[in-house]
Amino acid sequence: MSDVARNLETVRARIGAAAVRSGRPADAVRLVLVAKTVPPERVRLALDAGQRVLGENKVQEGRAKAEALADASIRWSMIGHLQTNKVKDVLRFAHEVQSLDRLxxxxxxxKRLQHLGRGLDVLVQVNTSGEASKYGLAPDEVMPFLQALTAFASLRPYGFMTLARFTADTDEIRRCFRVLHAIRARALQEAPQGERLADLSMGMSGDYEIxxxxxxxxVRVGQAVFGPRPTSDSSYWPEAASGS
Structure with missing residues (x-):
């Protein structure tokens, strides 16, 4: 068994145990395995271990990796900040975008989806930490944004995404996650999308169990499976922490 397979097995077990602690079935949480900076041949070790949902932060890297792994059955998730000029490229490989944060x-x-004749699953990104360095809507902007999204028939919002503050203070980490949980509770009752907004994407390698x-x-986990990256997140993505 490869180190990736062993790590993946450990992470899956910890995900299942945390789900049970939260009063849910062990299989209630979906793992998006973040392949950021990981070469295709190493990603294949995870595919061989049964992982089929992969996440990428940058469009060019994601597209290149999707092409290199085109023979495999993969659901690609765009989890990083998405610029409008990258939309055409991201739709060449991504099955969902978890970072929708502006009209x-x-x-x-x-516009592009209408041209392609297809829809797209999306999550609304919320800045629950209040940090200027992070992307996402402010909590009080979420409900008006959901109302405005009804004008876009090709977008299928199914929940929310956030990044907690990067800190050793677990109380602050939990606070960020609880903010998103409360937003979902309100949206389920008041947003036009209603019960379709059921999912919460939150938690990375350092805090996914919380x-x-x-x-x-x-949960969006990368380094806990693939190991430390050769460059820091701040070097790779200086504008904001990126989910993994």
């Missing part, structure tokens, strides 16, 4: 991006996605305890249905 111009929604409009650009809609996120699951606070209600995450999706």
């Amino acid at each position: 111009p991006l929604a409009a650009t996605l809609e 996120a699951i305890e606070e209600g995450a249905t999706i």
